[in-house]
Amino acid sequence: MDPKTREDLLKLFQGKLNEAMTFYLETCTRCGVCIEACHVYASMGKVRYIAAYRQEIVRRIYKKYFKARGNVWPSVGDAKELNDMALEELYEAAYSCTGCRRCMVYCPFGIDTQMIMSIAKLLLVGAHSEPEILTLLADTSIEKGKSLDIFKESFLTGIKKLEKDVVKKWKMEAGGTPIPMDVQGADLLFVALAGAHSIIPTAAIFNAAGENWTLSFFEAVNFGAFVGDPGRTQLILDRIVKEAKRLKVKEVCICECGTAFRVMKQLAGKQPFKVSSVTEVHARYIKEGRIQLDRSLLNGVVTYHDPCQIARNGDVIDAPRYILKHLTNHFREMSPDPKYNWCCGGGGGLVALGEETLDFRMKSSKVKADQIKRTEATTVVTACENCHTQLCNLNDHYQMGVDVKFLSSMVADALVQK
Amino acid sequence: MSEEMKIAKVMDLKGLPCPMPILKVNKGIKEVEIGQVIEVWSTDPGSLSDFPSWARTRGHQILKTDQNGDVTRFYVQRIV
Ligand code: SF4
């Protein structure tokens, strides 16, 4: 690594050193409480996957360049030079961490490994050593924000084709629009993923509830957050904020995508609209009597996987359980409870990296597969695209024999037509 | 289309959800020579906005887009 590159990377590092980050970097006492907390370590037993070990790789660089040696310093590791080898270690630490923050709830000081790993990811971006795929997907999203006019018409045509499937799930009165788009003054802007499965069920539910809604031109997922690039994260987020303000909506509802929800909720800042997860909105419709569900459709035990970014990191814990109570009499919680739930093993961009990470994802999530098996459930429900993909992969790999379902599609299938 | 334009490679990405079509086409375009054209089939509605945006960021050109039922065919020329 040449001196100029190192200097540039250290500037990026410096930019991350706010009060909370400095506390996290200077506080670990190596008590070891977090050792068993990480699903990767618990499943694979390798020291490099202990949360405190991952942190230490970043911490030693911090120690070398930002904190004089010999100061009162609880952590005893050596200072480390930022060089090409260090970048490789940062890659290994950051891209084997799903950012689930399970370690954080165990740590007596609440040290946030995910936040420390955000330094590692930013240095990798700065050194052009991040996974190229994630940057490619982030740049594609950003470009869409810049050139909406170019694809607007063809996208509208594509969405029109989905409308017949929305009506199959919920019949509308003549003249109704099954998937409204670009509606000025709508109450709710729904930000979905690009796939039909993310749009059709929820569109039917909105129509059943009589919602005054409109579908966003942009997909919810934020690949900038996966790759740990704050600039790209913000640009992707801004597209949606701008659209919400232009349409003057009161609520932005994020589809079943954990990262999208967390980013919108925590990074959008003060806005004239509120941010909700689609699960919260569906629970609200049930509470208000705006939709009725048929509880007789599901046989066998049903369990729910809490997506880390929605439950532990987004505080949406009761809403999915409230919905499930209206879908089945055979709901069974996983153990331990939601705050300590095991990550599915697919977060942090690992699922988006596809086949490349499949072997690691399967090995590192054995504890998740075991946790699901213990419930003896035949249906595993979740509310995040990443988690759904990862749980399907786990189902195949560990031959669990379960049905993996999205909560929203279960709600749509159970709608009782009045 | 194929009569007017020489297609170097056809990629059938029907049924693949987002973001797979973009990842596949990004890989596929690197497997043809600069100047050659690939024909890509997708059923993902997001591709209609993803493909033009991807092409702009990576400097490739979408020569034509045909929509037929649920399937969209993109003709993409490798420029760089
Ligand atoms: S955030 Fe999750 S994956 Fe990362 S070290 Fe902590 S427990 Fe492990």
Ligand code: SF4
């Ligand atoms: S639990 Fe917290 S203080 Fe203890 S070793 Fe882990 S990160 Fe350090």
